[in-house]
Structures are given as structure tokens and as C-alpha cells.
Amino acid sequence: MKLDVPTKLDxxxxxxxxxxxxxxxxxxxxxxxxxxIPSERALSxxxxxxxxxxxxxxxxxxFYGLLKSKPQSGTFVADIGQVALNGMIEDILKLKTPSxxxxxxxxILLELxxxxxxxxxRTEDDLKEMEATLEAYAxxxxxxxxxxxxxxxxxxxxxxxxxxxxxxxxxxxxTPEIITNFEKYHVCDKDQAxxxxxxxxxxxxxxxxxxxxxxxxxxxxxxxxxxxxxYNV
Amino acid sequence: MKLDVPTKLDxxxxxxxxxxxxxxxxxxxxxxxxxxIPSERALSxxxxxxxxxxxxxxxxxxFYGLLKSKPQSGTFVADIGQVALNGMIEDILKLKTPSxxxxxxxxILLELxxxxxxxxxRTEDDLKEMEATLEAYAxxxxxxxxxxxxxxxxxxxxxxxxxxxxxxxxxxxxTPEIITNFEKYHVCDKDQAxxxxxxxxxxxxxxxxxxxxxxxxxxxxxxxxxxxxxYNV
DNA sequence: AATTTTGAATTGGTTAACCAGATTGGTTTG
DNA sequence: CAAACCAATCTGGTTAACCAATTCAAAATT
Numbered sequence: 001m002k003l004d005v006p007t008k009l010d011x012x013x014x015x016x017x018x019x020x021x022x023x024x025x026x027x028x029x030x031x032x033x034x035x036x037i038p039s040e041r042a043l044s045x046x047x048x049x050x051x052x053x054x055x056x057x058x059x060x061x062x063f064y065g066l067l068k069s070k071p072q073s074g075t076f077v078a079d080i081g082q083v084a085l086n087g088m089i090e091d092i093l094k095l096k097t098p099s100x101x102x103x104x105x106x107x108i109l110l111e112l113x114x115x116x117x118x119x120x121x122r123t124e125d126d127l128k129e130m131e132a133t134l135e136a137y138a139x140x141x142x143x144x145x146x147x148x149x150x151x152x153x154x155x156x157x158x159x160x161x162x163x164x165x166x167x168x169x170x171x172x173x174x175t176p177e178i179i180t181n182f183e184k185y186h187v188c189d190k191d192q193a194x195x196x197x198x199x200x201x202x203x204x205x206x207x208x209x210x211x212x213x214x215x216x217x218x219x220x221x222x223x224x225x226x227x228x229x230x231y232n233v
Numbered sequence: 234m235k236l237d238v239p240t241k242l243d244x245x246x247x248x249x250x251x252x253x254x255x256x257x258x259x260x261x262x263x264x265x266x267x268x269x270i271p272s273e274r275a276l277s278x279x280x281x282x283x284x285x286x287x288x289x290x291x292x293x294x295x296f297y298g299l300l301k302s303k304p305q306s307g308t309f310v311a312d313i314g315q316v317a318l319n320g321m322i323e324d325i326l327k328l329k330t331p332s333x334x335x336x337x338x339x340x341i342l343l344e345l346x347x348x349x350x351x352x353x354x355r356t357e358d359d360l361k362e363m364e365a366t367l368e369a370y371a372x373x374x375x376x377x378x379x380x381x382x383x384x385x386x387x388x389x390x391x392x393x394x395x396x397x398x399x400x401x402x403x404x405x406x407x408t409p410e411i412i413t414n415f416e417k418y419h420v421c422d423k424d425q426a427x428x429x430x431x432x433x434x435x436x437x438x439x440x441x442x443x444x445x446x447x448x449x450x451x452x453x454x455x456x457x458x459x460x461x462x463x464y465n466v
Numbered sequence: 467a468a469t470t471t472t473g474a475a476t477t478g479g480t481t482a483a484c485c486a487g488a489t490t491g492g493t494t495t496g
Numbered sequence: 497c498a499a500a501c502c503a504a505t506c507t508g509g510t511t512a513a514c515c516a517a518t519t520c521a522a523a524a525t526t
Binding site: 063064065066078079080081083084087088091092095096097098099102103105106109110113117136146149150152153156160164165166167168169170172173174175176177179180183 | 296297298299311312313314316317320321324325328329330331332335336338339342343346350369379382383385386389393397398399400401402403405406407408409410412413416
């Protein structure tokens, strides 16, 4: 019967603890944007944790653009004020791993945009790459094989053709989770896979013909099954 | 005149090199989803780099969902097939730091959606938080102070009210870059800051009244200056 | 012969020691 | 007295050593 030591801190918990202490420190010391925060060693000592943990926490805040480490120099508060900094850290501390539905919802949003942009900005090279993924997809469908991957690769090719690096990054972030969940829940059955060949080609042709609105419509049609999943089932 | 040793590898370059070698290895060994890749030690020895570099590379692939490390057990290929894995690694290797325009473009897209969703899903608590950011913003404007931070905090509050965790995360990722660039280029002047008080309130009221379409329209109005920045200037 | 036990080897995670570049304050020099 | 210089120190980055959980196969047990 274990009654004591329930306080074993999970890894994320200790990181959040450190982040929260760093915030306190910035507030207490009234550190302005551009100011240097104490060294990793000093922080690890002050907080009673290993330097690595401090580094991980700093790295996370760096990822979200709140701190900036300079080699052999120090770690500095980013050029956003205390108000924003506190608000954002609050949000970061509350971050949970996204739900699948929120991923799908975001994916639809992103792709309806990327295909419009692709229609406006696609190059000849983009078209070639998209066509290659189209064929790979059709091939596998005819062989009756699983095609979730090839499906997503077409969509990534579209995203690339949008030439919006942020959206490409975001698509990359959500894609693997989409794939695994689709395969798990069999969101795409065989009939849909066959239909999707044509739907993909429709999207592709609209992009090739540089018709953004049409591309969006065709993509919407292609996503109809997803809409069902989101709002009906 | 320096002719030799131009081959000093930048940090990112060595990481990309390792990622690329890992991909080769997965392809060559024909590793299926779920299979274990060689240990960090083995890889660091094989590639002739330190184990830390290997860890960083693996961590990056883990971030994009392509690998999964299990403590005291090993690192495994994610449940996406080789085709998707190769395609995604290709994209990851080509990733550049996003341009500011691509950030703004993505921000507009995200926010036109989050405010619609917020109108549909906002709770009473959400409303309170949004109102607080509204007042903080108005206060600072009246005092003639810089308000870029407070502006973004309102938008983050809207994102939170959308209850879509993926979009919240994405908003957090792009927000700091937006803030620093806005302050740098003075995208928001004083006149706009005053106008924005009303515009924010319009968006807020639409969300409060649960009118998604109206919320979107009001947000669009609020973004008119941004559209100008994107497509005219 | 099948099952359980067990211990050595392997794993990712963690800590500690080390490194090279940047900083800084005192010293020297013009 | 000001500017140039230099060495001690401090910094984040890197490497190496260590740890505990896991594996897996050989050995002991039933």
C-alpha cells in the first residue's frame, strides 16, 4: 500500500514547473525584452534541477519564440513585451496534445487554402511532382492496396505548390497523426479510394488551369467524407 | 585566400545529414512501420558523430511524427509506410524558416476560422477572458502606448475560445514572429490602433451573440490593413 | 518438456565534465 | 586621460560517463 511519494513528477510536469519558475523570475526581476536571463547553470542550481532540464525548458520557450539563446553569450528575452510573454507562457503551460478532430478540422482549413494558392502560384515543376503522386496513388488503388500514405503525399504536393512555407510546415506537423488515425479507424474504404482518383485529378486539373475557386470546390468535394466524419458521426 | 576547409558543417547541416542517413538506412534495411532502428550509440558510431547529434536528429523526426522513442527499449518507425516516410523526410530536409508574408497569410486564414468557431463554441469564461484583453488594449491605446502585444493577446483569446487545440498551438507558434515584425515595420500606426478598439469590440460582440458569419466579417474588416500589406504594398 | 527465474547485455534517459567562443574589467600603452 | 589590449571568467554547446528500465536468452525448476 503506497501512501507516500505520490509526488513523483512526470517529465512534462517538471518542465512546466521550470518554465513557470522562469516566468516568475522574469516578472520579479522585471526583465525587459532583450535582457539576459541567468545562465543555465545558475537556474539549475536555483531550481534544484539538472542543467539538462533547464535546457529543455529554455529550448521549448525558444521554439515558441519567447527566448533566444546565443552561444557562449547567454539566453535573452525575445522582443515581445512582458504582457504578451506572460499570456503566451500561460497558454503554453496549458497546451494539451491536440485531439484528432481538431487536427482534421485544421487540415481541411489549411488545404482549402493551399489548393487555392497552388492554383495561383504553381510552377511547372510543382505540376510534375503532383502528377507523380497522382499516378502512384492510382496504381496502388488498382492493385487493391492501402493508399492512405499516397493520398496524403498528393495533398503534401499541393501544399508545396502553394509556396507558403508556414502552411507546408503545419501540414507536415499534422500529416503523420492523420495517417495513423485514418488507418486505425479505416476512414477511407475501397469505394472512396476509387472515387478519390477522379477527385484528385479534378483538383489537379483546376490547379493546372490556374482556377483557384474551382480548385477549392473540387477539394471540398473530395473532403465530403471528412465533413461527415466531423459533424455527423 | 581560403580555398580549403570550406566544408565546416553548420549545425543544421550536420543534422540534416544525419536525418538523410537515417532515411537511407531505413530504406536499405527495408524497415517497416513499427520496426526498431539501430540504437543511438550504434548510429553515432556508424555516422561518426556524437550521440547527442543523433539524438537531436531523432528528436526532430519524432516531432514530425516519423519516429517514436521508447525509454530503455529503442526507437521505432512510426505507423506510416515507407512511401510517406520518404516523402515527408524529403520535405523536412527542404524546410526553410518561414517568410513573414507566409506567416501573415497563414495567420489571416487561421483567425478567420477561429473567430467563427469561437462564435459557435465560446463559454462564459471565454467571454470574460476576451473582455479582459479588450480592456487592457483600450487602456493602452488611450495612454498612447504601444499596443501590438495587447492586440495579439486578444486574438489569442479568440483562438482559445475556438476550442481547437491544433489551431491554438499554431497561433502560438506564429504569434511572436508576428509581434516582432509588426513592431519592427510599424504595421500598426496610432490611427489604426484607435480604430481597432471598435473593431475588436465588433468581433467580440459577434462571438458573444454566437453569430459566426458576422464574426468572420468583422474580423475581415479588422484585417483590411493586413490585406493591404500582403497584396498591395 | 514446458515454464519460470534470473542475470547479463542493451536501451534511451540523465548527469557531470569539458570545450571554444564571447564577455568583461583591469592593465598597459600611446 | 583615453584607447587598445589581454587574461581571467562566464556562457551555451558538446562530449563522455553513468543510471535505471527493459529485453532476451540461458539456466533452473516443476
